[in-house]
Structure formats: C-alpha cells, structure tokens
Amino acid sequence: MSNRNFLVSGFNKTGQNNLDNQGGLVGPDNDPVINDLVTTFNSPGTFNRTATTCKLLVVAGGGGAATKSGGGGAGGVRYFASHPLPASSVPVSVGSGGAGDGPYPYTNSSGGGSTFGSATPIAATGGGRGGNRPYPPGQNTNPRGPGEPGGSGGGGGRGFQNTPTPNNGPGSGNAGGYNPPEGNPGGTGNPDPSAGGGGGGGYSQAGVGGEDIGSQGGDGLEVTNLFPSDIGKLEDDGGYWVGGGGGGTGPNPQVGGKGGGGKTGNNPGVDGVDGTGGGAGTQYSNPGGAGGDGIVVVSEAGAGPSSSSGMWTLKAQYTAIIDGNWPS
Numbered sequence: 474m475s476n477r478n479f480l481v482s483g484f485n486k487t488g489q490n491n492l493d494n495q496g497g498l499v500g501p502d503n504d505p506v507i508n509d510l511v512t513t514f515n516s517p518g519t520f521n522r523t524a525t526t527c528k529l530l531v532v533a534g535g536g537g538a539a540t541k542s543g544g545g546g547a548g549g550v551r552y553f554a555s556h557p558l559p560a561s562s563v564p565v566s567v568g569s570g571g572a573g574d575g576p577y578p579y580t581n582s583s584g585g586g587s588t589f590g591s592a593t594p595i596a597a598t599g600g601g602r603g604g605n606r607p608y609p610p611g612q613n614t615n616p617r618g619p620g621e622p623g624g625s626g627g628g629g630g631r632g633f634q635n636t637p638t639p640n641n642g643p644g645s646g647n648a649g650g651y652n653p654p655e656g657n658p659g660g661t662g663n664p665d666p667s668a669g670g671g672g673g674g675g676y677s678q679a680g681v682g683g684e685d686i687g688s689q690g691g692d693g694l695e696v697t698n699l700f701p702s703d704i705g706k707l708e709d710d711g712g713y714w715v716g717g718g719g720g721g722t723g724p725n726p727q728v729g730g731k732g733g734g735g736k737t738g739n740n741p742g743v744d745g746v747d748g749t750g751g752g753a754g755t756q757y758s759n760p761g762g763a764g765g766d767g768i769v770v771v772s773e774a775g776a777g778p779s780s781s782s783g784m785w786t787l788k789a790q791y792t793a794i795i796d797g798n799w800p801s
Contacts, residue, residue: 515567529551529771531552531596532750533550533599534567535584535767536581536582536584541669541757542603543722544718545719546659547625547717551595569767571600598656599767600750602623604671625673628721631723634666643674644674659673659718660680669757671721672689672718673718675690675693675731675752676693678718680718690717690720691734692714692731700713706733712731714731716733717733718752719762720736721737722737732749733750733751735751737755742762746765
C-alpha cells in the first residue's frame with residue numbers, strides 16, 4: 474500500500490497577506506493548493522479513511538494463456554466517481570493474475586478477484602483464461618476449448634478444420650452481473666490454417682475473433698485524468714490504461730488491448746502488466762503468458778497535505794505554522 478498526493482485547487486491562505494513589520498513580499502505570489510490523498514493497494518491490506526467519500530478503482534487479476542490458445546481476458550474493472558467510506562477499517566484484497574503454461578496438458582488459469590470491503594462492498598471478477606487448442610487434433614470434444622467467463626472473458630482457443638468442433642467459443646464477460654458492466658466477452662477461436670485463437674476481452678471492448686491469423690485483445694479503461702500518472706500502463710497514445718485483454722494466437726504477432734493486455738510474440742506470449750489486470754498474450758508454438766495482477770486505488774479529495782510555490786515572509790510562515798496551514 475502507498476499514499477501519494479495529487480494536486481487540486483484550494484487552500485486557506487492564513488497568514489500569507491499579513492506583512493506587518495516585514496518590509497513587503499518580494500518574488501512571485503503564492504498559489505497554494507491542497508492535495509488529494511491517493512492510497513494504492515497492490516496486495517491485500519486494510520484501509521482507514523481520512524475523508525468520508527472517495528474516488529474508487531477496483532481491478533481484478535487478468536486471465537492466463539497457453540500455446541495456441543485464446544488471449545486471457547482482462548480482470549473486471551469497477552470505477553466509482555463518488556463512493557462512501559465508513560468510519561471503521563476496510564479490508565482490501567487484490568487478485569493475482571492467472572497462470573500461463575505451454576503445450577498440452579493445459580493448466581492456464583483465470584485471474585483472481587479483487588474487493589474493497591466497505592459498508593457498500595465493491596468486488597471485481599478475475600479475467601477468464603484463454604481457451605485451449607484441442608488435443609489430440611482429431612478429438613470430438615474439447616472441454617477446455619472455449620474461453621473461460623470472467624470480468625472480461627478469455628478468447629476461444631484455435632481449432633482444427635474438418636473436426637466436430639472447429640470453432641471454440643469465447644468466454645462471456647461481466648461475470649459478476651454488474652451495471653455498468655465490469656468487462657466484455659473474448660473473441661471466438663477459429664480453425665487453422667488461416668485463422669487462430671480469439672483475443673481476450675477488455676473493459677471497454679470485446680476481444681476480436683480469430684478470423685485472420687490471430688486477434689487483438691479488447692481495450693480497457695483510460696485513467697489518465699482520474700488518478701496520478703503512475704496508475705495503469707502508459708500506452709502509445711500517451712494515456713494511462715487498465716483492464717486490457719490479451720492477444721489471441723496466430724502465425725503473426727497480435728497486440729494486446731490498451732490497459733496492460735499482453736501481446737503475442739515469437740517467443741513465449743507476453744504477460745499482462747501487473748497493476749492493470751491485463752489479460753495474457755498467447756503464442757503460436759511457445760508457452761502463453763500469465764495474467765497481470767489487479768489493483769485497488771482510493772482517492773480522497775482534499776485530504777492530503779498542502780503545498781505552495783513562491784516566496785513567503787517570515788511572519789506569514791509563522792502564522793501558517795501555528796494555524797496548522799503550513800504547506801509541505
């Protein structure tokens with residue numbers, strides 16, 4: 474758990490303008506601010522409030538992938554612009570990303586859930602694992618072929634032509650049944666030789682179906698203007714994102730969704746990014762990646778220490794300190 478300060482407007486300028494016997498103020502005028510208090514959980518812990526309401530982000534762990542599988546689904550994402558905080562301590566849990574693995578026998582798994590257990594508990598469901606390619610190739614059924622349901626669903630595994638189950642369905646999203654939804658479904662896995670596994674679902678987009686040699690994971694939630702810049706993954710568009718789905722397998726590399734979704738690669742599939750709940754990327758002939766761990770972020774407006782630039786007279790400093798208003 475860590476606490477940070479996020480600058481917002483407002484501050485009581487007690488003592489600033491009292492310039493008696495000081496000869497005036499030389500230098501730029503002060504524009505003090507009061508900081509938000511931002512508490513981040515990357516592992517289980519306990520939260521104690523400073524304010525009575527907060528902005529709240531709860532992200533579960535992303536789903537894992539395997540060889541020639543669908544991409545892992547992103548962990549469920551729950552965001553609240555204003556959430557009540559109880560006076561009592563709040564237990565917090567943070568879901569781990571699901572395991573990735575190699576060829577048959579498949580053991581890749583879905584991600585773990587995250588919770589903020591306040592008076593009105595908030596939970597997010599772990600991302601679904603990517604569905605697996607049938608083994609042996611000619612089998613009539615493939616119980617692990619479809620993607621697993623989750624916060625966002627895993628993509629369906631790559632199939633075989635001329636078999637009873639050439640396509641593997643995606644895992645459904647929003648497994649917790651929330652409104653607004655915590656995520657989206659994965660993409661359908663299609664048979665070779667010209668197609669591949671489906672992409673994992675993301676918070677804001679479903680995973681792409683594997684119609685054309687692999688598929689992209691769905692994008693997540695942009696948090697650039699909601700929290701400090703070290704929350705989420707910095708993407709190529711310059712924004713910070715969480716909850717992206719993993720890329721589905723195919724002969725050519727495929728990207729993961731914005732928000733920590735792992736891409737496919739020429740070596741093992743890329744892991745989802747920890748702290749984003751990103752789903753794992755898979756790989757055509759090497760092991761798939763693991764899902765990214767989740768995160769819980771609590772932002773209390775105006776609850777952090779104050780700060781200011783500029784020059785202060787000695788009397789203004791003294792007055793602010795004794796009144797408890799001296800900026801940090």
